[in-house]
Amino acid sequence: MKERILVTGSYGQIGTELTLQLRQIHGANNVIATDITPAPEALEQTGPTRYLDVTDPRQVTALVVENKITTIYHLAAILSGNGELNPQQCWNVNMNGLYNILETARRWKVRQVITPSSIAAFGPDTPKEHTPIDTILRPTTMYGITKVAGELLNEYYNQKYGVDARSLRFPGIVSHETEPGGGTTDYAVDVYVKAVAGEPYDCFVTENTTLPFLYMPDALNALLELAAADESKLIHRTFNITGFSASAGEIANSVKARIPSFECRFIPDFRQIIAESWPRSIDDQDARQEWGWKPSFNLDAMSDDMISKLKEKNGAVA
Ligand SMILES: NC(=O)c1ccc[n+]([C@@H]2O[C@H](COP(=O)([O-])OP(=O)(O)OC[C@H]3O[C@@H](n4cnc5c(N)ncnc54)[C@H](O)[C@@H]3O)[C@@H](O)[C@H]2O)c1
Known part of the structure; x- marks a missing residue:
């Protein structure tokens, strides 16, 4: 049909x-x-x-x-x-x-x-x-x-x-195409955007705040x-469903390992309390069993792809 x-x-x-x-x-x-x-x-x-x-x-x-x-x-x-x-x-x-x-x-x-x-x-x-x-x-x-x-x-x-x-x-959700729309995990996108632009980033949750990502x-x-x-x-x-779990510090370090000049400070705002109310890791076995769910990207694979796609995009704009 x-x-x-x-x-x-x-x-x-x-x-x-x-x-x-x-x-x-x-x-x-x-x-x-x-x-x-x-x-x-x-x-x-x-x-x-x-x-x-x-x-x-x-x-x-x-x-x-x-x-x-x-x-x-x-x-x-x-x-x-x-x-x-x-x-x-x-x-x-x-x-x-x-x-x-x-x-x-x-x-x-x-x-x-x-x-x-x-x-x-x-x-x-x-x-x-x-x-x-x-x-x-x-x-x-x-x-x-x-x-x-x-x-x-x-x-x-x-x-x-x-x-x-x-x-x-x-x-x-982490992505490079369209800006995130005002969620609590937006920092995990912003950190890459700032790093690739050669700017420092003030992250709005603490370094050890751990959440699941995809x-x-x-x-x-x-x-x-x-x-x-x-x-x-x-x-x-x-x-x-989930891809991987990471703390804000681990994400920033993954970026720093690829862009050594990158600097990140952690200055929590009202979203810290929201982040703390959510799970740190997710059991997605039912999705795996019922319809074959399996993610492809972990933190490092995501960092490689995010940074290379953002560099391409910035190059296209320049
Ligand atoms: N992005 C994430 O990290 C994330 C995580 C968990 C769940 N989700 C869910 O995924 C879905 C999509 O999220 P997203 O990240 O693309 O959000 P987004 O904020 O980027 O996009 C939502 C869109 O809805 C539109 N919208 C707002 N009010 C509307 C209205 N009255 N009528 C029609 N459109 C309206 C906005 O203009 C915007 O383009 C949502 O249900 C969200 O709760 C997203």
Whole structure:
């Protein structure tokens, strides 16, 4: 069956790269990139782009019906850092947006809905090491609250209405293509950007703050592989996944090993408390067993690739 794909929040850190990859797989005209900001050139020049505010149910339904959408990658969201600065907006976009997507999927028989969740679904009472899927979910951020509620809403629409809703709890995503959108792990991107630009960096968490991470090529594979997974083999609807865990100091040292002149200071701000409420490492064995999840990048492989891609990009600009 020909797929007709809608990506929401398409111009963000994950959406920009995911949309380009989906266009290569399914054909440019079958992947509609949507967001509420002006489209980046890379997406505007390679296929259809539309304005879509996911908090408006009429806009969501009109776009899905007019374009005969079969699959939705729902990425529109307000992330953890920005969510704490504006919790009301975070609730509105993350919860009402997801509700509008799932309701439209139910009413118009959209075949599949893929929505990222986050390690922010966990909280300070969650076991910190090798955190399993089924554990204490008592987040202390509005973002985390919307992620837990969103996971449950996805599962409800699957069980009650048969919507093929699937979700992944992403750890911090590191990438070089599009700037991160206001999350607690943005420092793990900024550190590379500053180092390659020849500038020092003030990291907003302490040196020993350890979190799980995933490099973007692995994150994109995870979304595509989960979408393609044989439904009869899925026991869960929400999965833990991870690439590797590293402290902010270890990431900075990995950069310094490749760019010896790089200097990093650690000056924690309000995001330190958010980072401390999340697990240090994740158990992703269910994803491995149910749909063959396996990451390719560890910290050093990621550092090599990030630095070489950012150097290429800076060279192209210069
Ligand atoms: N990047 C990470 O490290 C990370 C980690 C865990 C989970 N996630 C999840 O992955 C998904 C995508 O994250 P991202 O990093 O690409 O985020 P991002 O902030 O880079 O992009 C989100 C996009 O949503 C758009 N948006 C905001 N309000 C909207 C609205 N009302 N209607 C339509 N679009 C709207 C923004 O303009 C932005 O382009 C989110 O669900 C996020 O929670 C990301």
